[in-house]
Every structure is written in structure tokens, then in C-alpha cells.
Amino acid sequence: MALGEFELIRRFFERPARRALLGVGDDCALLAAPTGGRALAVTTDMLVCGRHFLADAPAETVGHKALAVNLSDLAAMGAAPVGFTLAVALPEVDEQWLAGFAAGMFALADETGCELLGGDTTRGPLTLSITAFGEVPPERALRRDRALAEDDLWVSGALGGAALAVREALAGRMLPIGHPARIRMERPHPRVSLGLALRPLACAAIDISDGLLADLGHLCERSGLGAEINWPSVPVDATLAGCTVTERQRLALAGGDDYELLFTARASQRHAIEALPLRLGVPVTRIGRMSAKVGLRVTDGAGRLLEPDQRGFDHFR
């Protein structure tokens, strides 16, 4: 017999509330207010099957990614994760899929100290919508509009791996499970600890979901600035070693889906930021600087202007 809606929620999504005053199972969840002058950071992301993940993606990776992309937004604000809600439309009740999905989601939730507060389950084309909550002192929040001219421009991790895996999948050449680029695509790791460490160090931050140039463009627009990127400094994912230079530029600069943090900081913070990788186990690389001159400029090692494809991902273009 198929599971009903309420039994489904009970079986896969109801766990005892830890931090919440009241968790899953009532009209609303209740969450104690942030203390010490901290504000609540709120973000929401929707994942549609066939668009943000493939229909045959392992359920565990879908659960991981649905939460990860939201936690990445919290990280890009310097917020500490607290909890999240989940709304899900399912074409049918597939208990094995749900068990895998819940396992992937809760593993990341437990790792990052946030809990499922409530949700909604309905029938429909497979769609997941998570809203995540964090806490951050508002004066320390890593807003997009706080970059300053002459700020250093930094990026975490390495870029282009996820985009490579997406390209191969769309071309019908899905990389095998366990391939580093496929892991980058299916199991992005939100840079939560880096976001927290950057609160006193960075001026502005954004996470890279649409592509380095596109997301840098958002940050520049909000801050009323331009930026210069030194292409040879850009950390390119090792899985792109076999690509041509043009492919490497396109995947690393415009590929998206890496969920690394792009942030700006005063030059005076260089030493403090360079000390972060040893402490956090997250590489950070200085790739350029912010400029009062509007527009994005990418240069080669000799200072010559490159003209890579700057378009990032846009769901309606």
C-alpha cells in the first residue's frame, strides 16, 4: 500500500527538535530569536528535476545538493546555519528514493549544525524548495554591496569542475560515480566555516552559482564598481587538465555550479586571509582586484586583455 502524506512525513522527515522550540508537525515551527544583536539571514533556492539535477542522479546527492546550495548562500553572507524548511513535490511515493534523499540532506544538516524545521509535501513534477536560516551580526554580514575600490579579489577552492561534469552529462557522456568532477557537480560543499572566518576580514562576498564572471558582475553592480581578474591566478580545477585553454577559460570563468566563495578584502588583510587555508582546510586564492572603473576585465600574465565568454547561467535565456 502506498504511504499517505502524513505517514511519509513522519517516516522520512520528522526528527526530534533539538534547537527549535517546536519542530516538524504543527502549523509552524518555532525558533528562538537570535541573541546578542545578531540578525536572521534567510535564503531560498528551488531545484527542478531535469534542470538542477538529472532524473537518475543518486537520491542521496539530490538531498545533499538541495540543502548545500542554500547553505552556500548563508556562507556567502557569513551566517551560521540554524535551520531550514523543505517543500517537495513528488510525482509518486518512491520510498527508496525518499530514504536516500533524506539521508543525503540530513547528513549535511548534521555536519553543519542546522535542523529541518518544517515542510510541505505534495504531488507534482519533482521539485524541491528549501529555505534556510542563519544568524549573523548585521554589521559583519558579507553583503554584495560592500566592496571597495582597490579591494583584493579572492576565490575559494578551484573552479570549473562542476561545469565540466555538466557539459559531459549534457553530451551524453556522464562521468562515472566517484569522478572528481562529478562529485563537484553532485555534491558541492558549502563553504560555511570560511564564511564565518571571513566576517572580520572580508568587505563583500557572493557564492559562485552562475559562474565567476556572472557572479562577480552581480557583486560589482551592487557595489557600483568594476573588477580586474588576472587569469593565470585563477585556480582551475585539476579535472580540466586535459581541456584546451579556451575550454578551461570558459568552464572556470563562466561555468558556474561550483558554489565556491568569491570575496573582496582590503590589502591589509592579506596575511590574515592567507592563514585561513591551514586553519580551515579550504584553499583561497587572490585572483585580482576591485576597481572604480566599471566593467570586468580579464588579463593574461603579460597584462593583455582577454575576451572570454562572460555570460553566466540565466534560467530564462
Next chain:
Amino acid sequence: MALGEFELIRRFFERPARRALLGVGDDCALLAAPTGGRALAVTTDMLVCGRHFLADAPAETVGHKALAVNLSDLAAMGAAPVGFTLAVALPEVDEQWLAGFAAGMFALADETGCELLGGDTTRGPLTLSITAFGEVPPERALRRDRALAEDDLWVSGALGGAALAVREALAGRMLPIGHPARIRMERPHPRVSLGLALRPLACAAIDISDGLLADLGHLCERSGLGAEINWPSVPVDATLAGCTVTERQRLALAGGDDYELLFTARASQRHAIEALPLRLGVPVTRIGRMSAKVGLRVTDGAGRLLEPDQRGFDHFR
């Protein structure tokens, strides 16, 4: 030329932040923490086209309803609305539809004093997911598990109108725009002011989305109690006047979608609760009582047991 994702958000969904410290346009929104010991109430609901609203429903009513069902959950908790996030999957950019949708949603947001904090827009089968936030003193929250044996059982408004309109629509006899039952279906009015007024008066509450008996069942289960309903006292929507008694019972007791509040209170609060309609313009009716004896019992005027169809709506049955 079709609108891009970011231009779409800017055109239809970005408004200056009023209450939020930071609104739409960054990785996260920032919301000041509730003060005075109040907790944050959080709820989420997803609406799928063809399931929660019809494909040809006026866009303005879809925007209204997507927010209304979430505000109804806040009302059922006694929470004052603060803000909400919106995630939307759209099959295409239909500017006229988006303008209508935004108008319906923002009209209700303005009326209830809550604002759009952030969102996500993607391409996919038309699906809307809203997460709403409110504030409530946790010790005053109208939880489902706080009903007491011998509590009076109350309901707001009148029941069955929305279910009548749904039934007619599914039978290919869509009621004309402006018909009171169709208004009940497409433009449910969340009982926010009643929820706030009930904080010091009620023990427990739930909003009626699945049907009176089904939602009463949820409340009873959480409180470890049963309940008795006196059928002749149940306020039946005037649009059901032409229905048979059996139809009236089925639509009013098991129909759902009315988004009225069902709540319990000590008998000592009767006079205070009976004074609410004059103050708030919202009818409230005493329809039965909570009982230590588990199970739901519906009786006719002479105390005889009725056996109406008790099944409420379940998306997976």
C-alpha cells in the same frame, strides 16, 4: 525579447526593504531578531499548477492564494506576519501573468504587514513555494498539542464553500468569477487578526486546509484527545443551501480548502470569544468539545451519532 532571470526579479519582485535590514538582491535577506522574548514562527507551503490551482485561474488569485495559505498557518499559530520568501518555477516568462501574480501577492502582503524578503526564479513546471515568517511569544503560541479535555471547540467563518467550488470545477462546471464559492476557493482570507486575538484565549488551534474532521484529527492526535462535534452547530457556507444534507455534511466536514481557524478554549473564555466577531468582523461558532475519549464523534441535534465520510485530503491517497 524575453526577459532574463535577473531583469524578471527586478521588474516584478524587487521592492525597497521596509522592515528587513536587507531585502531582495543579495545572497540572503537580513531580518532583525524578534524582541521581547518573542520567537520566530516559520511555515512553508508549495502550490503546484493543476493541483492547488487551475492553469487558467486568474494570475492575481494565484498570487493571493500562494501567500494566503502560508499566512493561514501563521494565524493558526497566533503569529504576527513579518515577511516571506518566494521560490517559483515558470515554464516561460509571461509578463502579463507575472504582473497579475505579483499584484495579488503584494496586495495581501501589504494588507497583512509582511514583506517579500527574497526568492528564487527558475524554469520548470509552474510551481510556487512560499516560506513565511512571523513573531509570537512562544508561551502564547497556539500549538496543536495544547488542547485540554472538556475544552470548547470553535471554528471561524463558514465551511464548505471552497470545496463546493472545487467540486464544480473538477466536474467541468467552473463557477463564474465573483460567485461566492469561487471566491472562497481562489481567494481564501487568512484569519491573521483572529489568530492574534486568540493568543490569550485559546488553548490550541489549527487551520482547516484538509477538511474539518481531518484537521481536527491532527489536533486530537497531537493533544492525545478525542472530540465531539454537534453537526447542527457547524456553520455551513450559504452557497451550500441547494445541496442535500449528505452533500452539505461531506463538503463542510471533509471538504477542506476553507482556511478557517479551528481552535479550542476553556469554557471560562466563552464570553471573551463571543465578543470577538464584533471587534474583528470574523464570525466564530462553538461547534463541540474536546474529550478524553479518543476518536471523533459527530452527533445530530438529538444526540444521535452520525457517520460522515471522515477522510480529509491527502496528496498521496
